[in-house]
Amino acid sequence: MRILILxxxxxxAPLREGWxxxxxxxxGGRAILFDAGADRLLLEHNVRTLGVDLxxxxxxxxxxPPLRPRGRALLRP
Numbered sequence: 001m002r003i004l005i006l007x008x009x010x011x012x013a014p015l016r017e018g019w020x021x022x023x024x025x026x027x028g029g030r031a032i033l034f035d036a037g038a039d040r041l042l043l044e045h046n047v048r049t050l051g052v053d054l055x056x057x058x059x060x061x062x063x064x065p066p067l068r069p070r071g072r073a074l075l076r077p
Contacts, residue, residue: 001027006046007037014049018042024052031056036063 007022020037033054037043047054 001025004050004052006033006050006052007035007039007043011046015046016042022046030058032059032061033057034061034063 002025004024004026005022006024007018007020009017009019009021011017018037018039020035020039022033022035022037022043025032025034035043
């Protein structure tokens with residue numbers, strides 16, 4: 001299994017950081033994009049910079065905006 005972080009709130013240049021999280025997960029012959037990011041253009045920039053070929057994706061998992069975490073409030077018991 002390989003997990004490549006595409007988008008997060010911490011990044012090193014030339015990648016860009018932003019609110020949300022996206023990752024490419026490769027396992028068992030599948031390439032899965034998990035995206036809970038808030039900025040499509042930022043994701044596109046990081047994908048291009050990392051040289052990721054999105055045409056290889058077998059699965060997409062998008063977390064729609066109403067379900068995306070909005071801070072610590074969701075972590076309370």
